Amino acid sequence: MKINLIGADGTEQQLDAVEGWRVMEIIRDHGFPIIAECGGACACGTCQVEVDPTWQAKLHQPREDELDMLDQNYANEWSRLSCQLIFTPELDGLRLRISEVALADAA
Amino acid sequence: MAEETITTDVVVIGAGPVGLFAVFELGLLDMKVHLIDILDRPGGQCAELYPEKPIYDIPGLPLVTGQDLTDRLMEQAAPFNPQFHFNEQVEEVEKQPDGSWLVKTDGGLTFNAKVIVIAAGGGSFQPKRPPIPGIEDYEGKSVFYAVKKMENFRGKKVLISGGGDSALDWTINLQPIVKSMALIHRRDGFRAAPASVNEMKKLAAEDKLKFLLGQVTKLHGANGQLEGVTIQDNDKKEFELEVDTLLPFFGLTMKLGPIANWGLNLHENLIPVDVEKFETSTPGIFAVGDINTYPGKLKLILSGFHEVALMAQQAFRYVHPDAKLTFQYTTSSTSLQKKLGVN
Ligand SMILES: Cc1cc2nc3c(=O)[nH]c(=O)nc-3n(C[C@H](O)[C@H](O)[C@H](O)COP(=O)(O)OP(=O)(O)OC[C@H]3O[C@@H](n4cnc5c(N)ncnc54)[C@H](O)[C@@H]3O)c2cc1C
Numbered sequence: 001m002k003i004n005l006i007g008a009d010g011t012e013q014q015l016d017a018v019e020g021w022r023v024m025e026i027i028r029d030h031g032f033p034i035i036a037e038c039g040g041a042c043a044c045g046t047c048q049v050e051v052d053p054t055w056q057a058k059l060h061q062p063r064e065d066e067l068d069m070l071d072q073n074y075a076n077e078w079s080r081l082s083c084q085l086i087f088t089p090e091l092d093g094l095r096l097r098i099s100e101v102a103l104a105d106a107a
Numbered sequence: 108m109a110e111e112t113i114t115t116d117v118v119v120i121g122a123g124p125v126g127l128f129a130v131f132e133l134g135l136l137d138m139k140v141h142l143i144d145i146l147d148r149p150g151g152q153c154a155e156l157y158p159e160k161p162i163y164d165i166p167g168l169p170l171v172t173g174q175d176l177t178d179r180l181m182e183q184a185a186p187f188n189p190q191f192h193f194n195e196q197v198e199e200v201e202k203q204p205d206g207s208w209l210v211k212t213d214g215g216l217t218f219n220a221k222v223i224v225i226a227a228g229g230g231s232f233q234p235k236r237p238p239i240p241g242i243e244d245y246e247g248k249s250v251f252y253a254v255k256k257m258e259n260f261r262g263k264k265v266l267i268s269g270g271g272d273s274a275l276d277w278t279i280n281l282q283p284i285v286k287s288m289a290l291i292h293r294r295d296g297f298r299a300a301p302a303s304v305n306e307m308k309k310l311a312a313e314d315k316l317k318f319l320l321g322q323v324t325k326l327h328g329a330n331g332q333l334e335g336v337t338i339q340d341n342d343k344k345e346f347e348l349e350v351d352t353l354l355p356f357f358g359l360t361m362k363l364g365p366i367a368n369w370g371l372n373l374h375e376n377l378i379p380v381d382v383e384k385f386e387t388s389t390p391g392i393f394a395v396g397d398i399n400t401y402p403g404k405l406k407l408i409l410s411g412f413h414e415v416a417l418m419a420q421q422a423f424r425y426v427h428p429d430a431k432l433t434f435q436y437t438t439s440s441t442s443l444q445k446k447l448g449v450n
């Protein structure tokens with residue numbers, strides 16, 4: 001199972017994904033710049049990603065605390081917190097990029 | 108002339124859970140403490156980032172929320188009468204010829220202490236800066252992250268951005284004195300007291316303020332003075348709004364801040380310490396809790412509690428160099444119990 005991560009330069013990389021892991025953990029484990037300061041507690045917003053529009057329907061709706069945290073981190077309509085997305089086989093091939101806000105946090 | 112210098116045994120920088128428990132351990136060994144924090148209240152991350160979330164790994168407390176833990180640590184520290192200085196950031200520490208330390212804050216406070224304990228966690232809590240190009244040029248002139256004096260905004264054309272309590276409260280409180288008020292948020296949902304949301308909507312319905320959905324994408328102006336902003340609404344349409352003041356309220360984030368300039372060894376923004384005394388590369392300055400690093404370090408509240416107990420033993424030798432330190436239990440020592448006010 002894979003996640004397709006789009007880099008800042010537009011190139012795509014395939015990451016090995018594991019069922020039951022948070023998407024945040026998968027990205028971080030591959031060494032990409034995402035600080036995820038709060039370790040997935042939905043309390044920092046530094047794990048923001050933008051999910052490809054065609055994949056949006058496969059994701060669960062964000063909960064209220066995720067929406068609050070997205071509000072505080074200049075999210076756009078495609079933004080999600082990757083720590084709130086648990087990887088399942090239905091998400092095999094999920095296409096996303098790390099948001100600019102998260103990249104700036106990690107810089 | 109600077110204000111009078113406050114003399115004390117120990118200055119603790121940071122009033123997070125570890126700084127608060129340091130008061131207790133230092134107090135048991137007869138050391139008086141002043142704590143300084145840039146936040147307006149104690150608790151550090153526990154109070155600021157997750158006051159209502161449960162913590163499950165505090166020994167003896169199977170479940171406690173961030174705020175409750177803070178309240179209990181305050182209660183536990185109270186017998187030692189710690190002095191708190193909130194809304195102050197420590198800017199400088201300076202060694203004195205007699206071996207003591209001067210500690211200076213951005214608000215003009217000066218302390219003289221025999222020992223400094225850095226319990227600064229992930230660093231100072233700072234307002235989050237929205238990623239709008241060039242915003243730095245306007246900060247402090249026409250873009251502000253806090254309202255220090257309401258009067259400064261009288262007669263201004265103000266835009267407030269955000270959906271939390273600060274955004275809503277200042278929209279409502281400043282509205283009567285500004286020339287025009289607008290609030291922008293990315294959705295019609297708020298993380299704020301329902302009464303404030305209703306009040307804001309009532310004012311909007313009466314045309315006393317504008318409520319806009321979308322985000323600020325560009326700033327227009329010159330020499331730090333804002334003249335207008337470009338807003339992108341949720342249908343990706345752009346329009347301009349004439350404003351001379353922008354107040355972004357996007358919560359807080361932690362930044363190492365001035366600690367980097369104090370001449371301490373740093374490793375990836377953390378302060379290396381030994382594991383016997385939790386002292387830094389500079390004798391007399393200790394680092395405890397999330398800010399320190401050593402082999403096997405875990406960023407847990409539990410670890411911070413252990414660290415302050417050991418740190419206090421060495422701090423005692425600086426503060427009371429001629430006194431003898433005896434190991435005692437709070438259960439059985441009448442002298443410790445007297446200090447705690449339970450005997
Ligand atoms: C969502 C979340 C959940 C967590 N869950 C747990 C858990 O279940 N169990 C657990 O053990 N840990 C947990 N943690 C980690 C725990 O909160 C930290 O380990 C703990 O807060 C560290 O305490 P501290 O006192 O060292 O620092 P902090 O709590 O970070 O406090 C440091 C304080 O110092 C202040 N400061 C820094 N520099 C300056 C300066 N120059 N001048 C003035 N003030 C300054 C800051 O403003 C801050 O208030 C969690 C953390 C988060 C974010």
Ligand code: FES
Pocket residue numbers: 024036037038039040041042043044045046047069081082083084
């Ligand atoms: S890791 Fe902090 S919100 Fe996701």
